Amino acid sequence: MNFYGIRAIYRFEMARTFRTLMESVAAPVLTTSLYFIVFGKAIGSRMGDIDSIGYGAYIIPGLVMLSLLNESISNASFGIYMPKWAGTIYELLSAPVSWIEVLIGYVGAAATKSVMLGMLILGTARFFVAYQIAHPIWMIGFLLLTAVTFSLFGFIIGLWADSFQKLQVIPMLIVTPLTFLGGAFYSINMLPPIWQQISLFNPVVYLISGFRWSFYEIADVDVAVSIGMIFGFLMVCLTFVWWVFKSGYKIRR
Amino acid sequence: MNKSPTASLSAESSIPIISVRGVSKTYAGGFQALKNINLDIQRGEIFALLGPNGAGKTTLISIVCGIVNASAGSIIADGHDIARDYRAARAAIGLVPQELHTDAFESVWATVTFSRGLFGKPPNPTYLEKVLRDLSLWDKRNEKIMALSGGMKRRVLIAKALSHEPTILFLDEPSAGVDVELRHDMWRMVRELREQGTTIILTTHYIEEAEQMADRIGVISKGELILVEDKEVLMRKLGNKQLTLRLRQPMSIIPAELSNWSLTLCEHGHALVYSFDTQTEETGIAELLRALGEHGIEFKDLRSSESSLEDIFVSLVHRPMEAQA
Ligand SMILES: Nc1ncnc2c1ncn2[C@@H]1O[C@H](COP(=O)(O)OP(=O)(O)OP(=O)(O)O)[C@@H](O)[C@H]1O
Ligand SMILES: [Mg+2]
Numbered sequence: 382m383n384f385y386g387i388r389a390i391y392r393f394e395m396a397r398t399f400r401t402l403m404e405s406v407a408a409p410v411l412t413t414s415l416y417f418i419v420f421g422k423a424i425g426s427r428m429g430d431i432d433s434i435g436y437g438a439y440i441i442p443g444l445v446m447l448s449l450l451n452e453s454i455s456n457a458s459f460g461i462y463m464p465k466w467a468g469t470i471y472e473l474l475s476a477p478v479s480w481i482e483v484l485i486g487y488v489g490a491a492a493t494k495s496v497m498l499g500m501l502i503l504g505t506a507r508f509f510v511a512y513q514i515a516h517p518i519w520m521i522g523f524l525l526l527t528a529v530t531f532s533l534f535g536f537i538i539g540l541w542a543d544s545f546q547k548l549q550v551i552p553m554l555i556v557t558p559l560t561f562l563g564g565a566f567y568s569i570n571m572l573p574p575i576w577q578q579i580s581l582f583n584p585v586v587y588l589i590s591g592f593r594w595s596f597y598e599i600a601d602v603d604v605a606v607s608i609g610m611i612f613g614f615l616m617v618c619l620t621f622v623w624w625v626f627k628s629g630y631k632i633r634r
Numbered sequence: 635m636n637k638s639p640t641a642s643l644s645a646e647s648s649i650p651i652i653s654v655r656g657v658s659k660t661y662a663g664g665f666q667a668l669k670n671i672n673l674d675i676q677r678g679e680i681f682a683l684l685g686p687n688g689a690g691k692t693t694l695i696s697i698v699c700g701i702v703n704a705s706a707g708s709i710i711a712d713g714h715d716i717a718r719d720y721r722a723a724r725a726a727i728g729l730v731p732q733e734l735h736t737d738a739f740e741s742v743w744a745t746v747t748f749s750r751g752l753f754g755k756p757p758n759p760t761y762l763e764k765v766l767r768d769l770s771l772w773d774k775r776n777e778k779i780m781a782l783s784g785g786m787k788r789r790v791l792i793a794k795a796l797s798h799e800p801t802i803l804f805l806d807e808p809s810a811g812v813d814v815e816l817r818h819d820m821w822r823m824v825r826e827l828r829e830q831g832t833t834i835i836l837t838t839h840y841i842e843e844a845e846q847m848a849d850r851i852g853v854i855s856k857g858e859l860i861l862v863e864d865k866e867v868l869m870r871k872l873g874n875k876q877l878t879l880r881l882r883q884p885m886s887i888i889p890a891e892l893s894n895w896s897l898t899l900c901e902h903g904h905a906l907v908y909s910f911d912t913q914t915e916e917t918g919i920a921e922l923l924r925a926l927g928e929h930g931i932e933f934k935d936l937r938s939s940e941s942s943l944e945d946i947f948v949s950l951v952h953r954p955m956e957a958q959a
Contacts, residue, residue: 383721389751393740400739468735472794475699475729476752477721 390486443565457535657707728800
């Protein structure tokens with residue numbers, strides 16, 4: 382194991398984050414605060430409780446997940462896309478690092494950053510609504526697992542993309558709709574039966590449901606199924622990255 | 635080094651540090667950039683790879699360094715197969731790429747620290763300081779790379795390549811876009827590295843650079859390695875000048891009195907060609923001309939010509955088949 386190599390990549394990525402601390406932190410915190418004001422306070426005050434949880438508190442896990450997914454994907458995809466774009470990837474390709482070490486470095490840094498951000502948003506939420514966390518360990522577990530999985534997904538997008546447009550297109554066209562339809566702002570039980578069935582094909586539903594369970598012990602789908610789905614998606618991403626590195630697809634000519 | 639017995643030393647040094655066997659490369663678009671390359675680089679030498687634009691120099695280097703996958707063939711670097719044992723092979727290699735790819739927002743110090751770590755070496759600020767000082771970058775260590783000039787960026791790339799103490803250093807056109815002073819600095823640095831035992835492979839378009847630096851020279855053209863020669867040997871060929879005398883009266887044989895000089899007759903006896911070595915003190919031209927006068931051999935014209943490495947290079951590149959034969 383090239384421990385120094387992993388550390389070098391990790392530090393490089395974290396340094397990039399801290400160089401742009403304002404953009405990295407201010408934007409998501411501001412967005413989330415706006416959500417709380419609009420959905421939590423303004424609209425939420427006229428909404429009934431869902432599963433006996435006040436609407437403002439109900440949307441917190443979903444909002445955290447929303448930021449977590451977006452940040453994980455954008456951090457990791459940008460992290461690996463930049464060296465490709467700037468040409469500095471030559472060094473990574475010529476270095477004695479294995480694909481798993483590259484992955485630990487980039488995905489580790491992206492996940493670290495989004496977990497920190499998730500915590501920050503939870504802290505921000507305290508200013509707007511009171512909420513309790515029933516299972517803090519599980520909550521952290523979901524946070525970490527989701528951050529890692531979606532950083533990995535972002536990494537794949539970054540490897541695949543060969544323009545800034547492509548870097549944006551998957552998050553915009555796929556991830557944003559999936560997160561909005563993933564039950565961040567509602568329980569899927571509120572949907573007509575047919576849409577409930579369709580929602581079960583949306584992986585984000587399982588994430589948000591599981592995460593919300595760790596707060597309030599209420600869930601749209603069984604927690605075990607949620608955990609299983611995240612692990613499944615993690616495995617799919619890992620296999621894909623493994624294949625990308627083995628074949629040299631889009632990286633080694 | 636000094637402690638090891640001479641016998642084993644010479645045995646070791648006869649094993650090439652890089653051994654390229656039957657390497658070909660066809661790019662995704664179907665273009666064949668390298669055709670069956672076989673090349674041995676000796677430990678501790680400076681090897682210059684010459685060739686026109688698009689000959690395949692960068693492609694070959696990229697394959698050895700692990701940036702491009704070969705379509706066929708195998709490569710051993712520092713005793714390790716570059717595919718099977720890539721960690722050990724790559725750890726031994728430093729690469730200064732042709733293009734100035736740098737992390738614009740990083741400081742010089744951060745980027746060399748990163749490179750050292752990436753190649754699996756424990757931190758060593760003292761060594762990195764020495765590298766930066768040798769390249770006159772120490773004063774710039776806290777500057778962002780984007781604030782540096784092109785020549786300075788080239789130095790940063792060299793510092794990055796040296797940061798992990800490689801035993802093999804590839805310099806892909808180190809003097810592109812570099813002023814005379816920096817070029818001489820670089821030559822000096824390369825010689826110092828060689829003295830410390832580093833093997834250096836460089837590509838260049840400047841024949842002068844190859845003449846100044848290299849122990850051996852390889853010429854690559856259209857993806858084929860068409861010549862690999864000791865520089866001294868090449869210089870001797872190059873050192874040969876020819877004096878051509880056009881005679882008033884054609885002669886059928888060279889008179890015995892002129893046997894002291896290496897002369898040949900050509901143009902059906904109308905021209906006498908004298909080949910001499912420019913490296914020696916006495917060219918023998920004055921004596922030859924005197925002897926010709928004494929024997930009543932008149933000439934109407936004389937002209938001297940010289941084959942430069944450039945000429946050899948150009949003729950090789952345009953007539954690869956003849957050069958091979
Ligand atoms: N990624 C690529 N895809 C397709 N063809 C490529 C690729 N990279 C290089 N080539 C082609 O391969 C050939 C060799 O290129 P290479 O960069 O190795 O040449 P070079 O000898 O280094 O030239 P120069 O002196 O200009 O640096 C060129 O014809 C080039 O167009
Ligand atoms: Mg080149």
